C-alpha cells in the first residue's frame with residue numbers, strides 16, 4: 001500500500017497492456033482503478049443503442065449528457081453501468097470497438113467524461129491508477145506518477161489475437177486474423193492520435209515503458225517500482 005494517496009496515470013496505444021498492468025498494480029498497492037476506455041465505450045454503446053448517428057458529431061454532442069455512466073473502481077472487480085444496466089460485456093464487442101473513436105473525438109463527450117474521471121479520482125482516498133489515452137496530458141496533469149506504455153504493433157496484435165482465441169500470445173502465432181487485428185489496432189491508434197481534442201499522446205514528464213520484450217509480471221514490477229520511488233522522494 002502506498003504511504004500517501006498517489007495518483008498514477010497510465011496512457012498508451014491500444015493493446016499495450018494498460019488495463020492488465022493498471023488493475024494488477026492497483027490491487028497490489030491497495031489503490032482504486034479506473035478504466036477510462038470503458039467509459040468511452042459505455043457512452044458509445046448507449047449512442048448505438050439509442051440510434052444516434054455516431055458519424056454526426058452534432059447529434060453525438062446533443063445526446064452526450066443523456067446517459068448516466070457509473071464506474072466501479074475495485075481493481076479486483078471493476079464495473080461499468082449505463083443507466084443502471086451492466087454493459088461490461090457488450091462494450092467489448094466489435095460494433096462498439098469500431099465506433100468508439102468517432103464518439104470519443106467529439107469535444108462535448110470528452111468534456112463530460114473528463115469531469116466524471118476527475119471527480120472519481122478526487123474521491124479515491126487510498127490513491128488510484130487511472131488508465132487511458134489522455135490522462136497524463138489532460139485529465140490529471142498533476143498526477144504523481146505518469147507512465148506511457150508502448151509495444152510493437154506485431155506484439156500487440158499477437159497478444160490481442162491470443163486473448164480472443166485463447167492461445168498463448170507470441171508474434172509467432174501469425175496468421176490472417178493477427179494481420180487483421182493489427183490493422184484494426186493501428187486504425188484506432190491513428191484516429192485517437194489524430195483527433196483535435198485531447199489526442200492520445202505521451203505527457204512530457206511521463207516515463208515510457210516499452211513492453212514488447214517484457215512479461216506482464218515484469219511490467220507490473222516496473223510500474224510498482226516507479227510508484228515506490230516517487231513515494232520516497
Ligand SMILES: Nc1ncnc2c1ncn2[C@@H]1O[C@H](COP(=O)(O)OP(=O)(O)OP(=O)(O)O)[C@@H](O)[C@H]1O
Nearest residue numbers: 013014015016017018019020159163211214215216
Ligand atoms: N507484457 C505482456 N506480456 C504478454 N501479454 C500481455 C502483456 N501485457 C498485456 N498482455 C496481454 O495483452 C492483451 C492486451 O492487454 P490489455 O487489455 O491490458 O491492453 P490495453 O492497453 O488495456 O488495451 P486497450 O487499450 O485496447 O484496452 C491482454 O490479453 C493481456 O493479457
Ligand SMILES: Nc1ccn([C@@H]2O[C@H](COP(=O)(O)O)[C@@H](O)[C@H]2O)c(=O)n1
Nearest residue numbers: 036037038040100101104132133134192
Ligand atoms: N482516456 C481515453 C481512453 C479511451 N479513449 C477512447 O476509448 C477507446 C477505447 O479505449 P480502450 O482502452 O478500451 O481500448 C479508445 O480507442 C479511444 O477512442 C479515449 O479517447 N481517451
